[in-house]
Amino acid sequence: MDTIKPLFTASATAVGGRNGHTEATDGSVRAALSVPKAMGGPGKPGTTTPEHLFAAGYAACFGGALDFVGKQHKKDASKARVTAEVSIGPRDGGGFGLAVKLKVEDASLLRSELAAFAKEAHEKICPYSHATRNNVDVQIEVKSA
Structure with missing residues (x-):
């Protein structure tokens, strides 16, 4: 495995897995998550994967x-x-x-x-x-x- 000298580190946290919410630590990205209907989930409008x-x-x-x-x-x-x-x-x-x-x-x-x-x-x-x-x-x- 190659090692790197980090120039930038992004951090995000998800709660609730594929039916939860994820957000970048700095607030730059926020997304509600939902399992798509094609995978047997509810495919809630306004959500992503x-x-x-x-x-x-x-x-x-x-x-x-x-x-x-x-x-x-x-x-x-x-x-x-x-x-x-x-x-x-x-x-x-x-x-x-x-x-x-x-x-x-x-x-x-x-x-x-x-x-x-x-x-x-x-x-x-x-x-x-x-x-x-x-x-x-x-x-x-x-x-x-």
Whole structure:
């Protein structure tokens, strides 16, 4: 396992698990949680899931990594649109697991450039990608000019 020198630490607390509430310690994020109907829960309106929160974080983080890689190559990837689809389901070995599809779109870059930048961001830069590697199936789909 790699060690890091922390630059920033985020902290959040959840009470009540998937049918409770979660909040960042600094109050920047607050969310009521509910198990979706597709998973046998009530799917309460105005609530979210841990998968939504993970998808939002991964999309933002990957977009930042993509922008970083673009700048290293003297290109602008700052307007790339990254959508993270996070699925949850039963694992063959028991319990539950996640799968992720990252959809990366940027019409201002050639598809081959964008694909190369996305690959580099995934393999070398994005901490979410590092955290999920060899643990979660992550697929990357690229759309461009």
